[in-house]
Amino acid sequence: MRRRHVGVLVVVGLEAVNAATWLVFPPADDGRPDFLRQCLAEFAASAAVLLFAVALVLATRARWIEPFFGGLDRMYRVHRRAAVAGFLLLVAHVTVVPWLLDSPGGTPSGLIAFVGIVVLVLLSIGPRLPLLRNLITVSYRSWRHSHKLIGLFFAFGFAHALLVDQVVETTVVPFALLLAAYVVGIVAYLYTVLLARFVRPRYRYVIDDVRRLNPTTLEVSLRPRKARRLVFTSGQFVFVKIRRSGLREPHPFTVSSSPSEDRLRLTIKAVGDYTARLHAHAEAGCRATVEGSYGMLDYRRAGRRQIWIAGGIGITPFLSWLREMERPDERRIDLYYTVRQPAEALFQDEMRAAAVRNPGLRVHLNVSAETGSLTVDRIVADQAADLADADVFMCGPVPMVKAFERGFRRRGLPSARIHFEEFSFR
Template sequence: MKRSVVTALAIAGALAVVALWWPTAVVTADGATLATAVAELAGMIGSYLVCVQLLLIARVPWLERAIGLDRLVGWHKVVGTATLFLVLAHVSFMTLSQWLAGGHGPVGSYLQLFRLYPDMLTATIGTAAILLAGLLSAQLLRAVLPYELWYWTHVTTYVAIFLTFLHQVSAGPVFSGHPLPRMIWWAMYLSTAACIVYWRALTPVMRFAEHRFEVVAVVPESPRMTSVWIRSQRPELLRVRAGQFMLIRFLTWGHLLTAHPYSISNVPANGLIRITVAELGDHSGRLRELRPGVRVLLEGPFGGFVGRRRAGAALLIAGGAGIGPIRGLAEEFARMGRSVVVVYRASRGDDLALYGELSQLPGVHLIPLVGRRAELGYDPLDAESLAYYVPDAAHREAFVCGPAPMIEKTTESLRELGLPAARVHFEELSFA
């Protein structure tokens, strides 16, 4: 129900944008005038969706509870794609309108806009930055780009949005000389900015002031995985559950400039939380260099598998660094009295981080699946193999965590076995 309310509000907002545009729209058979009207509408809806997109990842607790973090991230991607197309449509139709009116060609027509409209230089810079951020978010590029590059490119989009906003309110016919629409547009942007500043910037600082989080231990778990133990000075205020994740920023050189999403790999108790991280880049590769006493800023906790916990048997499937949240869930579910099976997929035996802990958890049946598919001659996560290793898989509630290709294959296999989609939960090891 809450998700429907959020969807209805978003649609109502888009219709309100159209209502703002309509009184000043000049729609005629003239090609140049029509192109201008389409460009204005595309620009306004694109700007509205920018605010929606920012709110979806502003860490607003009500939105997370209403929609769920996994869907919020999915919606953020969809809205982001739509925004990019609308921005391109705005630029293209504005250029087309000048081309049809003056016949200057595409480059000349675009340059003509600089003479006709104010703040075109800032709008061009901002638009280029937004398009670059969208390009770097493409799945193929995300797989090969350093997280830090993706992170800082997206940080610059806040400046880019401000630059394009100036162009909107100074050049848009809806706002130029019309105080009420201009006030509405300012209110939309300022309220979005307020949510981001409060939930993304002030909240972590206030939480740090309460908890004084610090590193208490760094433990190598395998050749490529490391655990970091973090302690709160106010354990009674700590509200973190196994299976959740947090954005973590270590306040030391080499870590200070970026916050990374890491899952909790224990059942938090006595103010202690643990993250278990695979070495996948420069930041994660430097975690072993951390020393006890380093202060930590934490955002969250976020989503994870919280809220999807029922009675009955559970099947937990982990791959790579996905063992972190799965390890915490396994212990919590076993304490609840649930029948727990953990399937642990790894290419090599020395990649089985936390294996010793899992094997000693009372009430947890651990099944390691080790080896590359080429060496084994089959896929241990296909439907036939899962049915062999876990004969009652179709009667369990499944939680899957790991790299995206593994999640896709595993969820497909579980559905082949007859497990309803509502009982298959998954979380990729990324935030956006």
């Protein structure tokens, strides 16, 4: 079993343990009406609490957890899925539970927790759903600030659990597990909002140079303000906060420079409100805080035959890899760089120079406006041998990455040989 699967198995295992405790140590029937219905509702609530606690723990961005999920991007994917699954179980709890409205403290706290979590979950998943996309529009900045309230509503849920008359309180083991989940979730939340800023690895930088490469893309060069500088592996990403009005919220960016460079380079495309402001207002002299590094996309851990696929600004981790290859590499690498228009194809001279230094590297530029979309079939047709021993690395828009993943899987390439970054933290 690969270490990157351990995290998901632990989450599933926690839910299985919770279900087992309810079966082995069932609550005592105290003769109340709708006892079975009450038990089902409380079991759904306990399962939801466990998942929300998991989501809060993963939101800490604790670096020691990252390897057990295969990278911070996958940690956040599990974070989102745990929160959504917890939300559905919470809805089941509210739907099934017999509403007695006999607790002056428990009922209001439960309603506050439920309504608050519903609103925050809809703000998170609404923009992803076709039916809600046009109704729920919120900027990343507003979403990020509102999302911090999730732990507060989780605490209201804890108050609700303590104040209402639950059947779970009649059985020690399930009740102890429920309380432990609440405590762990609340501690994780308090760590995130109060302590993480002092514990996470942060470095002080200043923007040294800004190059606007085309109307939508810029390269920002940062130098450390002190001797302490970021240590990273090529292909990793960082969270950057520019200390200037309108740019202070931290955003993740892949480092495009080599680890051996004395400057940190970020290649950024204006694809949203924040990156558009950054493209317009970033300038030399602006101070920045860099947190990281994160991510586990590393070509050096894979085999000798590799296929790299970059879509648009997804070229950034591959730039870092190419810039690190100062001497010929023994691997045979095909880099496919696909863009919509010729003006979007950046760093072509660097890529050609890297191919000269490394005879095993071939660079393929695909301009979809001229030659159509890049497809798995076109890549396979270009290969001299089958894909059985190839490792595929991808970075780009999520729909593109998912389409290529499905295509390679249909071609028989095992998932262990398909590597990509899910660069979405909302």
